[in-house]
Structures are given as C-alpha cells and as structure tokens.
Amino acid sequence: MPQPASTKEKPKLVATPYSPIQTRVKSVSALDLPWTKVDSKPDKWLDITNEDEEPLLPDFSPKRPPGSQLTTDATYTxxxxxxxxxxxxxxxxxxxxxxxxxxxxxxxxxxxxxxxxxxxxxxxxxxxxxxxxxxxxxxxxxxxxxxxxxxxxxxxxxxxxxxxxxxxxxxxxxxxxxxxxxxxxxxxxxxDRLFKIKPLYTDVLSACRKHFHPNREILVDERMVATKARIGFKRYMDDKPTKWGYKLFVLADSSCGYTWNFFVYEGKTSTSSGKGAGYDSVMRLMDHKVLGKGYRLYMDNFYTSPTLFLDLLQNGILACGTLRHASSLPKANDLSGRSELGSIRWCRQGPLLFVKWMEAREVLMCSSIHKAFTGDTVSRNAKGSDGVWRTRLIPVPTTVKDYSKYMGGVDLSDSLTEHYNILQKTTKWYKTFFFHFLDIAVVNSLILHQELAKxxxxxxxxxxxxxxxxxxxxxxxxxxxxxxxxRSSPPASPAQTERCYPEYFGSDATHGRRVCVMCKIQGNKVKTPIYCSHCKVALCFVSSRNCFKKWHMDYHLEDLE
Structure with a gap:
C-alpha cells in the first residue's frame, strides 16, 4: 500500500475506542502532541486506499460542567x-x-x-x-x-x-x-463607537457566558441585524438572507444554538493582528481560559486557515472547517472536474488534515480533529453509465459529515430569533441593537428552559x-x-388626577385662538380658544368634535415641534 512521501518518519499512533467525551489517550496536553512538532510537506494527494493514522486528541476538560449552570432541581418561570x-x-x-x-x-x-x-x-x-x-x-x-x-x-x-x-x-x-x-x-x-449600547451590551453578554457552559462541539459564524440606517459600521453580506445590517460574530453551542459569546463588528481596529478578520474574530470569541480544553470548533471558509488551526491547537482547541484554497497543498493526484462523484483525496501537514471531496462541486476541508476516511457513506442521486438517475451511496469524509452535523447551531439560533422577530423600524442604530439583545435574551431563556426540562x-x-x-x-x-x-405602579393618567380642566386662552371664546394639537396630528389646522390647564396644549371642545376628551383618553404624547 503506498505511503505519503515525507522526509521525516511520523510517530506511530495506536487507535483506541473512545466515548464522545473521553478521547484517545488520557492526560495528553495539546503542547505534547507529537504532530505539532512535525513539519511534513507531502508531495501528492492520497486516496481512500491509503490508510490515515488516527489523530491523538487532548481530553475534553471543560472548566464547568457543560449545559445550564442553574439549579437543575429548581423551577424557573x-x-x-x-x-x-x-x-x-x-x-x-x-x-x-x-x-x-x-x-x-x-x-x-x-x-x-x-x-x-x-x-x-x-x-x-x-x-x-x-x-x-x-x-x-x-x-x-x-x-x-x-x-x-x-x-x-x-x-x-x-x-x-x-x-x-x-x-x-x-x-x-x-x-x-x-x-x-x-x-x-x-x-x-x-x-467609543458603541458607547450608546455599552451598558446593555456588556450586561447581556456577561449573562450569556455566566448561565450556560457549551458542550464539546461549538461553532463560530456571523449574524446580521437588519437596518437601513446610514452608519459607518453597517455591512453588506451577499450570502446572508439579510444583506445589509450590523454584523455580529457569534460563538454558539452546536447542539442547542445557545449564544454563548458575541461581539459587534466595528471594522478594522488598531488591535488587528494582521492575520485577517476571520482569525481575529475567532481568537476574540474563543476564551479558552474560561471554556477549558478539548473543544471542537467548526467554522466556514471565512475563518479557516492553517495558521488559526495551529494556534488554536496550542491552546488545546481542535477545529474543523471548509477552506477556500491552500497554495501549499500538492498538485499531484489532485481531483479534476471529471472526477467521479464521491472521490476523496487527502494529505497531512503536521497535525492538520486536508481533504478534498467531489460532490456537485469540489469541497476542500481542513481539520485537526479527524481521520481522513472511516468508511462513512452518504446517499446521493447520481446519473449512472447508462444515463439513468439513481440513488446510491457514495463515500464521504468524516470531516464533511461532522461539519454538516455540527454547523447548524447558529442557523438554529437565527431561526428561533427570526420566527418571532421583534425588530421594529427605527432610524436610531442603538435601538436596533436593543431589540436584538431582547431577541438574544428570549432565545437563550428558552434554551435554558428546555435544558432544565430535559x-x-x-x-x-x-x-x-x-x-x-x-x-x-x-x-x-x-x-x-x-x-x-x-415594582412601582404605573403613573396615573392626567384624567385620573383631576388636574386637567378646559380653560380659555383669553377672557372669552373670541380671544387667543391656537391650533388644536389633536387636529394637527390628523393633518388639519383647526384653531380653538380652549386649552388644558395642566397639559398646556390647545384642544377643541365642541359638541361635534371633542378633542379634549380624545386627548386624555388616549393620553397622547406626540412630539409637537
């Protein structure tokens, strides 16, 4: 069986059965992984006839028990x-x-x-x-x-x-x-561009991190908050249902969609690392000192890079994601446009696995978690050699299978938010964020309720x-x-306080007429000699049009400029 060309011999690792929580070998630090010290550069792609070695992974050791951090036997409304x-x-x-x-x-x-x-x-x-x-x-x-x-x-x-x-x-x-x-x-x-929202922003974010601890599979993605306001940090994203809006980078739990960490993207800042917005966003969201080690992070091609994955691995965080391109990958034995559906190519560079898979189009993945191929298959409708379309099973890399399984957490959170969206039309950008923070609070409350019920x-x-x-x-x-x-009682309306009385502007109905505020609201300019002694606004008070009564029944507080 052909082996990957390399000038250095890789350490032999023994695959052992493992549970979803306990992985491979106990008491292994990310810094002790032998592959992190190997600089292998294969000269060609391998296929599924070449056996890949089972990666040695760090234990999953979260700082707190995953899930809700509330008292599990208590009842919360x-x-x-x-x-x-x-x-x-x-x-x-x-x-x-x-x-x-x-x-x-x-x-x-x-x-x-x-x-x-x-x-x-x-x-x-x-x-x-x-x-x-x-x-x-x-x-x-x-x-x-x-x-x-x-x-x-x-x-x-x-x-x-x-x-x-x-x-x-x-x-x-x-x-x-x-x-x-x-x-x-x-x-x-x-x-501070975000000063207007800082009090609520920091409080909600702190609460999101405090009351829940993510499970092993987590993901990072963007979230768009729709707006038509003209402001510097509004962004456009063609591949999102909401094209124009404020962009939030979100770290969510893959299994339930709980929003654990997020931040509002303001654009390039002086603290940028120079390694790209995707790299900076992930490193800002991934607080490994609070999370723990052994987490498996999934992401799309905006974030994925070998540099990011290696830096995450140094902190005990594993990662998997789609990749746009990698110029350092070999050209020999690569996939072509005529490759058969389900064709797989793979290679390794140190601890990183690169996999290419042919579906409707070529899919390129990078992972520090997976083995190249474990025998998984997926059902696809494909045309046979006789020209007839049939459903058949084709090989699928474990990276693709797990990516599809765990990358839906943000979509789940977005769907829970969008189904009963409370965003109202406003030209004030900070009010838009107020409504979105309300959405986050409600959805996270729902998820905590579901976790407690379970x-x-x-x-x-x-x-x-x-x-x-x-x-x-x-x-x-x-x-x-x-x-x-x-809780204090709502204030009584002016009509209940008995301080609102109709008065004349002048000595009688023929002097000092002013435009009625209720008529003005309705687009009419009708003058009246009567005003409210408490509210200090002009109001009609005639048998055919009692604006005085209507004003106090509706307790109208329109801006009158």
Whole structure:
C-alpha cells in the first residue's frame, strides 16, 4: 500500500475506542502532541486506499460542567429566566437613562408631555414589543386601531399607543450626559463607537457566558441585524438572507444554538493582528481560559486557515472547517472536474488534515480533529453509465459529515430569533441593537428552559407558548417573579388626577385662538380658544368634535415641534 512521501518518519499512533467525551489517550496536553512538532510537506494527494493514522486528541476538560449552570432541581418561570439576562439593575439603568433623555429633550424645547418611566411600566413596554413579534401588523398604530378588522384589545389593556410611542422615542441605553462627552471625542482614539449600547451590551453578554457552559462541539459564524440606517459600521453580506445590517460574530453551542459569546463588528481596529478578520474574530470569541480544553470548533471558509488551526491547537482547541484554497497543498493526484462523484483525496501537514471531496462541486476541508476516511457513506442521486438517475451511496469524509452535523447551531439560533422577530423600524442604530439583545435574551431563556426540562424529565414549553407566557408575566406584575418592592405602579393618567380642566386662552371664546394639537396630528389646522390647564396644549371642545376628551383618553404624547 503506498505511503505519503515525507522526509521525516511520523510517530506511530495506536487507535483506541473512545466515548464522545473521553478521547484517545488520557492526560495528553495539546503542547505534547507529537504532530505539532512535525513539519511534513507531502508531495501528492492520497486516496481512500491509503490508510490515515488516527489523530491523538487532548481530553475534553471543560472548566464547568457543560449545559445550564442553574439549579437543575429548581423551577424557573419564563420571566425568571428572562431576568437572568435583563437583570433588575440592567432595567433600572435603562429606565433612569430613558427618563434623563426625556428630560433633556423637554429642556431642548420639544413640546410633549412626559411622565417618568417606572420599572413596572418598562416591563409592560417589553411585553408589548414581544407581543408584536407574535402578532404581526403592518404598523405600530394598527395595534391600537379602532377599525373592526384590527381591534386588538390586548395592547390597549397594557398601555395606550401614545405612551408606547413616547417610550420608544425616548428610549436610551446609556447616560445622555456621558454620551455627549463621548461624542466630543470623535476622531480621537478615546472615542467609543458603541458607547450608546455599552451598558446593555456588556450586561447581556456577561449573562450569556455566566448561565450556560457549551458542550464539546461549538461553532463560530456571523449574524446580521437588519437596518437601513446610514452608519459607518453597517455591512453588506451577499450570502446572508439579510444583506445589509450590523454584523455580529457569534460563538454558539452546536447542539442547542445557545449564544454563548458575541461581539459587534466595528471594522478594522488598531488591535488587528494582521492575520485577517476571520482569525481575529475567532481568537476574540474563543476564551479558552474560561471554556477549558478539548473543544471542537467548526467554522466556514471565512475563518479557516492553517495558521488559526495551529494556534488554536496550542491552546488545546481542535477545529474543523471548509477552506477556500491552500497554495501549499500538492498538485499531484489532485481531483479534476471529471472526477467521479464521491472521490476523496487527502494529505497531512503536521497535525492538520486536508481533504478534498467531489460532490456537485469540489469541497476542500481542513481539520485537526479527524481521520481522513472511516468508511462513512452518504446517499446521493447520481446519473449512472447508462444515463439513468439513481440513488446510491457514495463515500464521504468524516470531516464533511461532522461539519454538516455540527454547523447548524447558529442557523438554529437565527431561526428561533427570526420566527418571532421583534425588530421594529427605527432610524436610531442603538435601538436596533436593543431589540436584538431582547431577541438574544428570549432565545437563550428558552434554551435554558428546555435544558432544565430535559434534566427534570419534563415536557418543555414549545417556543410560541414560552413567548406567550413570558409576555403575560411581563405585562402583569402580580403574576411575575419579581419582588413587589422592586415594582412601582404605573403613573396615573392626567384624567385620573383631576388636574386637567378646559380653560380659555383669553377672557372669552373670541380671544387667543391656537391650533388644536389633536387636529394637527390628523393633518388639519383647526384653531380653538380652549386649552388644558395642566397639559398646556390647545384642544377643541365642541359638541361635534371633542378633542379634549380624545386627548386624555388616549393620553397622547406626540412630539409637537
């Protein structure tokens, strides 16, 4: 049997049976792997008639037990799981900054009525945002429309449309004053482009890493958050369903799709290694000191490179991924366009295995995990020598088989997010990220719920019912898990305080007429002599058109510029 041409003799390794957790030989450090010290450069490709040696792999030794880090015998409601990511301190920070932003806008001359936002009312706002992901309408206003074809009674029972819109307009994640100081640093190294989202960004990311530890198979991929805003770090990706948007690099668990680590891509930075964005992204996501060793990382050709795989191996992390090209690979005995379906070629360079497989087109893989061929087959529909299409089994490399099996984690996470997407139209980029962080929190909460149910031999809530339950708990504080002391009652409307009375601008109805705010909202400029003594806005108060009543029933907080 022909052997790979090499000037150095490879160490002989003995293959032993292994379980999915315990691999090959115990107590083997990645730095002690003999192949990491071999610089072999084969001069030709080998085929499946050439036996590959079984790679010697480090033990899988995670820093924490894989899976949920919660108490397995405890019962958690959907709201309690959600509050692991949107903690009480996180919510209080958003509420405080939103109120500060509203006060700032009022001082700047924006004419609208603002009642301070509370923690309880913010939860109600989030409940409506999630509800809008479950029940789709063309616009936000349709949820409060009085037309018979809409008539959504649920949003009206939570808060008025005007209040919902007012919270959306003034929503702010960072301190407005600190934000102004940061904006003064534009063009300098001290400027932080992500300052507006930093408080929520860091809190959600920390919670994702804290409450779950990945299983052995993990993956890295990009995620696009759709936007039409004009901002410097918006990106275009042709191979994604969402072409234009903000790019996030994500490290996820392959088995369940849990988002364990992520970061927002800002473009090239001064800290770039010069080895490519793919290399830098993986090394930033792979915190091996927190994860442990023996993890198997899967990725596509944007990230895969021999340099990356060797550097990962030095930290005890194994990797497998598709490869665009490798100029250092041999040319002899290579695949051609006429190669038979299922043809396999392979070669080794040190600890790295390179495999070519002919399917509809040539597939090139690189791996520090696998043996070249273990006898696996896959069913394909192919034309025979007689010109008839038949289903037959063809050989498939283990690298391709495992890549197909484990590379769906981010797609699973994306599908869970997109199915009930809560992203709303906004020109403010930081609000787009607020909605996406909400999505991450909900999906990760669902996965934790499923993991706990599995550990307790219970049937978990399916996705839709989980969201419905979460919405109900967020909207009704009395049924939620949050301590009552941390929730204050929603502010009473002006009509309930009995401080709003109709008054004349002048001494009678013939003096001091102003444009009615309700009529102005509807596109009409109707002047009225009457205004609200508390709200300080002009409102019609006649038998045919009672804008005074309508304003206070809807508690309208439109911007009046």
């Amino acid at each position: 959907p709201l309690q799981l959600f509050q692991l990511f949107f903690t009480n301190s996180t919510v209080k920070t958003i509420v405080r900054n939103t109120n500060s932003n509203a006060e700032k806008r009022v001082k700047a001359g924006k004419k609208f009525v603002w009642v301070p936002l509370t923690v309880a009312e913010f939860y109600s706002y989030v409940a409506l945002v999630l509800y809008m992901g479950l029940v789709k309408a063309k616009s936000v206003a349709d949820y409060w429309a009085r037309k018979r074809m809409y008539n959504f009674s649920y949003p009206q029972s939570i808060m008025s449309r005007a209040r919902f819109q007012a919270i959306s307009w003034n929503l702010h994640l960072c301190d407005p004053q600190e934000d102004e100081e940061n904006n003064k640093k534009k063009g300098t190294t001290g400027y 550990a307790q031999n219970k049937v978990p809530l399916y996705h839709k019912l989980f969201r419905e339950t979460l919405v109900s708990e967020l909207a009704h504080p009395s049924t939620s898990a949050t301590p009552v002391s941390t």
